[in-house]
Each structure stands twice: as C-alpha cells, then as structure tokens.
Amino acid sequence: RTRVLTGITTTGTPHLGNYAGAIRPAIAASRREDVDAFFFMADYHALIKSDDPARVARSRLEIAASWLACGLDPERVTFYRQSDIPEIPELTWLLTCVTAKGLLNRAHAYKAAVDRNVETGEDPDAGVTAGLYMYPVLMAADILAFDAHKVPVGRDQIQHLEMARDIAQRFNHIYGEDFFVLPEVQIEEQVATLPGLDGRKMSKSYDNTIPLFAGGARALREAVMRIVTDSRLPGEPKDPESSSLYTLYRAFASDTDAAAFRSALESGLSWGEAKQALFDLLEGQIAPMRERYDALIAQPAHIEAILQDGARKARAIATPKMARLRDAVGLGSHV
Ligand code: TYM
Structure with a gap:
C-alpha cells in the first residue's frame, strides 16, 4: 500500500494555493483504495513564524475545518495535529544529530532571511531563530515518522522534500539499515505555483492571497x-x-x-x-x-474529537517506530 502524507502550517487562513496545491490533490489521493493517507496541521511549524497564541489557535481550528469541509473523510484518513504526536519532536532530535549543518545553511527560507539582513546592512543572523534554521529537520521528522511514500505539495516545498530524503539516507547509512522510506514529492504541474493577486506566488507572506472560505x-x-x-x-x-x-x-x-x-x-x-x-x-x-x-467551525468540540481520534491512530504507528529507532541509536532499555 502507498502512504500519502501532507501538512499545512497553522499561521493563517487557508487560501486557494493551499487548496489547489495540497488539499485537493491530497484528498483525491486519499480516496484511492490502495492508499493510506496522513494529513495534519503543522502547528509546531507555526511557532517558527508566529508568536501570537490566539492566531495559532484560531488557524489550527480553521485549517482542520477546511480539510473536513473539502471532503476529508476521517474514517479513511489519519487526520491529526503535529503537536499531539510527541514522537515527532523526539525523532526531530535523532535526525538533527545526523544532519549536516551545511545542508541547513542552504535552505531557501533561512537563506532568504539572511540575504535580507545582508542587503539592509544588518547582522546576517538578526532576527533569525534556531527554529527557522531547523525547519527542514522538523518537516523531515513529520514525513519519516510515518514512512510516507508520496507527499503532495506545491513547488515551494520541493527543497524540503529533497532534504528529507537526504536526511533519511544519511540516517539509514549511519545505522546500517533501511529504517526510513525515501519520500517522493507529488506535484500537479498545472497548480504547482498558483499565482496570487499581484502575479507572484500566492503566499501568506506576500499578503496577496485569495481566501478559500474566510x-x-x-x-x-x-x-x-x-x-x-x-x-x-x-x-x-x-x-x-x-x-x-x-x-x-x-x-x-x-x-x-x-x-x-x-x-x-x-x-x-x-x-x-x-x-x-x-x-x-x-x-x-x-x-x-x-x-x-x-457548520464545522461552529462545532470545535466535534473537530477536537476527530483530531484526538486521529492522534491515537497516528501514535499507534509512530510509537513503535520510535521505539525501534531508540534501540537503533543505543537508547533502548538495558535489559
Ligand atoms: P504551507 O502551510 O506554506 O502550505 C501548505 C501547502 O500549500 C502549498 N501551497 C501552494 N501550492 C501552490 N501554489 C501556491 N501559491 C501555494 N502556496 C502554498 C504548499 O506547497 C504546501 O503544500 N512546510 C509546509 C508544511 C509542512 C509539510 C510537512 C508539508 C510541514 N510538515 C510535511 C508536507 C509534509 C508549509 O509550510 O506549507
């Protein structure tokens, strides 16, 4: 069976780019008989971009309601919040320890922040958190914890997928076994980069989005x-x-x-x-x-119940996986 996995960062309200680039192809894939789908709210990633608790909380609810409104069937799909899966940050640390710093130096989002500082004559790392720097490792953990084969995303995420593959390969190589599946990006050419109001890529950071529902x-x-x-x-x-x-x-x-x-x-x-x-x-x-x-956004308790159930299903996979990885690196029990 093929595992399909994708996530959306919970920093705003979903826009047409999120829908056409990720939600729509992901839901179409989840309806195939031979697919096991994993869709989640990337709320740990949100903390890298936002320190406004109300905004992050509201966005988590809006994005969950959006997935469901767009046709996600929680019976078929494992649907959860990243922050409900403690194995994800745990795996992030194991991956951090095999990731070359030089790899992260090349990440677009980090480089863009540094370039902006250099252009304006600031210290290159001004305002750059270690969270931004580590972004690709956390994303690799999201994907590798579930051994995803296919990751439906827009074109802006290709580099992150390549890094996830690099990190998986490095871990497999060091610990001498195929612990992780190497994930593949799944991109629909027609919508790979949906333009926004001003013709640039539709993006929350350019403030040029067309809202899906809001x-x-x-x-x-x-x-x-x-x-x-x-x-x-x-x-x-x-x-x-x-x-x-x-x-x-x-x-x-x-x-x-x-x-x-x-x-x-x-x-x-x-x-x-x-x-x-x-x-x-x-x-x-x-x-x-x-x-x-x-209708959904008015029933947060209903959504919460679905996500709790999703977290249970996700952890049923991630917990044994993590136990195996702990053993592999020498952190298993003494007996
Ligand atoms: P995020 O939240 O920025 O965007 C969510 C998804 O929407 C796609 N997208 C677009 N596609 C086409 N045209 C556009 N203009 C457009 N804008 C956004 C993005 O490519 C993405 O697929 N790092 C990810 C979230 C994430 C993730 C993961 C994704 C965290 N862990 C693991 C896949 C697997 C992000 O910030 O996407």
Missing part, C-alpha cells in the same frame, strides 16, 4: 476583482500565458472550459468579464464546501 462569497469576489491585469481594453486581444487570471482559471476548470476561456481572452474578452467568469467558476466549486465549513 469572508464568504463577498471576500472571494472582492479578491478576484483585485487581481492585477494589464491595461488592455475590452475588445483588445489578451495574452493568456502572461495572465494570472488565466492560470487561476485553468487550475479550477476542465480542459475544455479552460480552452474556451483562453480563446475568449484571445478574442478580446474584457478583464471585467474575465474576472466575473473566474468568480463564477470558483464560487460554484467553493460554495458547497463553504456551507460545510461554516
């Missing part, structure tokens, strides 16, 4: 209307390839509908009409899920 249909419409377009007038042909509107449309439409939208743009559809078409397409798919989301 704010309802009204916020969705307002966001779509704010997508940046060029100055071509109604009647003038538009270039679909350079337009994030088209990229967004294609990520949600059938091939036939996307082709029709493309020709309409090329024959002069106005940006206003194009935005309305994108909104209609999105709203058609999101509205039924949003209804479930609104």
Whole structure:
C-alpha cells in the first residue's frame, strides 16, 4: 500500500494555493483504495513564524475545518495535529544529530532571511531563530515518522522534500539499515505555483492571497476583482500565458472550459468579464464546501474529537517506530 502524507502550517487562513496545491490533490489521493493517507496541521511549524497564541489557535481550528469541509473523510484518513504526536519532536532530535549543518545553511527560507539582513546592512543572523534554521529537520521528522511514500505539495516545498530524503539516507547509512522510506514529492504541474493577486506566488507572506472560505462569497469576489491585469481594453486581444487570471482559471476548470476561456481572452474578452467568469467558476466549486465549513467551525468540540481520534491512530504507528529507532541509536532499555 502507498502512504500519502501532507501538512499545512497553522499561521493563517487557508487560501486557494493551499487548496489547489495540497488539499485537493491530497484528498483525491486519499480516496484511492490502495492508499493510506496522513494529513495534519503543522502547528509546531507555526511557532517558527508566529508568536501570537490566539492566531495559532484560531488557524489550527480553521485549517482542520477546511480539510473536513473539502471532503476529508476521517474514517479513511489519519487526520491529526503535529503537536499531539510527541514522537515527532523526539525523532526531530535523532535526525538533527545526523544532519549536516551545511545542508541547513542552504535552505531557501533561512537563506532568504539572511540575504535580507545582508542587503539592509544588518547582522546576517538578526532576527533569525534556531527554529527557522531547523525547519527542514522538523518537516523531515513529520514525513519519516510515518514512512510516507508520496507527499503532495506545491513547488515551494520541493527543497524540503529533497532534504528529507537526504536526511533519511544519511540516517539509514549511519545505522546500517533501511529504517526510513525515501519520500517522493507529488506535484500537479498545472497548480504547482498558483499565482496570487499581484502575479507572484500566492503566499501568506506576500499578503496577496485569495481566501478559500474566510469572508464568504463577498471576500472571494472582492479578491478576484483585485487581481492585477494589464491595461488592455475590452475588445483588445489578451495574452493568456502572461495572465494570472488565466492560470487561476485553468487550475479550477476542465480542459475544455479552460480552452474556451483562453480563446475568449484571445478574442478580446474584457478583464471585467474575465474576472466575473473566474468568480463564477470558483464560487460554484467553493460554495458547497463553504456551507460545510461554516457548520464545522461552529462545532470545535466535534473537530477536537476527530483530531484526538486521529492522534491515537497516528501514535499507534509512530510509537513503535520510535521505539525501534531508540534501540537503533543505543537508547533502548538495558535489559
Ligand atoms: P504551507 O502551510 O506554506 O502550505 C501548505 C501547502 O500549500 C502549498 N501551497 C501552494 N501550492 C501552490 N501554489 C501556491 N501559491 C501555494 N502556496 C502554498 C504548499 O506547497 C504546501 O503544500 N512546510 C509546509 C508544511 C509542512 C509539510 C510537512 C508539508 C510541514 N510538515 C510535511 C508536507 C509534509 C508549509 O509550510 O506549507
């Protein structure tokens, strides 16, 4: 059987990039008969980016409700919070001790923070926590604790997956046995990097996101209307390839509908009409899920029960795995 695993950091409210890049492909995979799926809220990762307890707590609930509203079946999927699995930070330490510091020096998020400091003439490590530096090791532990084969993510996570493989290989090599499966990234080319309002990657850190559920249909419409377009007038042909509107449309439409939208743009559809078409397409798919989301978010006790159950299922796998690893490194009992 194939194990599919993915997580979302709980620092905000889910956006269309999270949905198309991770949630949608992950749920599709979880419905296959030969798949065991593990989906989780990466709330330890959230502490690297946010020291606002209310924000982290709210985001954990919103992201859990979103997964469920988008069709995750907790009977089929092991669905949990990272912080409910103590084996994950425990494994993180074992992995830390075999991870080359030089590997972490190359991590994009850490490097970007250092580069920003250098550019502004600050001390290179100003404001950089050891948590940010260790981010890829914690993520490797998430994946390796469950021997995941496939990890559905957007393109921005490829480097983290490569690092998880490197770390797994290193551990297997040092301790002389195939303790860990080497995980593979699973990326849908069409949505690998969904653009945001300004054409850059849709990202919480760029503040250019289109919310999946937050704010309802009204916020969705307002966001779509704010997508940046060029100055071509109604009647003038538009270039679909350079337009994030088209990229967004294609990520949600059938091939036939996307082709029709493309020709309409090329024959002069106005940006206003194009935005309305994108909104209609999105709203058609999101509205039924949003209804479930609104019902779920009002029942935190129900969600809590599902997550507690998920944590039990996850630990039934992670606890024996961790015991074996403790033995392997020499931390088993004396008898
Ligand atoms: P996070 O929370 O930033 O994003 C969650 C998922 O959404 C995808 N994504 C996108 N995909 C396409 N286009 C976009 N614009 C876009 N923006 C976000 C991300 O690629 C990701 O798949 N480190 C991870 C969370 C994590 C994790 C893991 C993932 C922790 N442990 C183990 C997989 C396996 C993160 O911060 O994703």
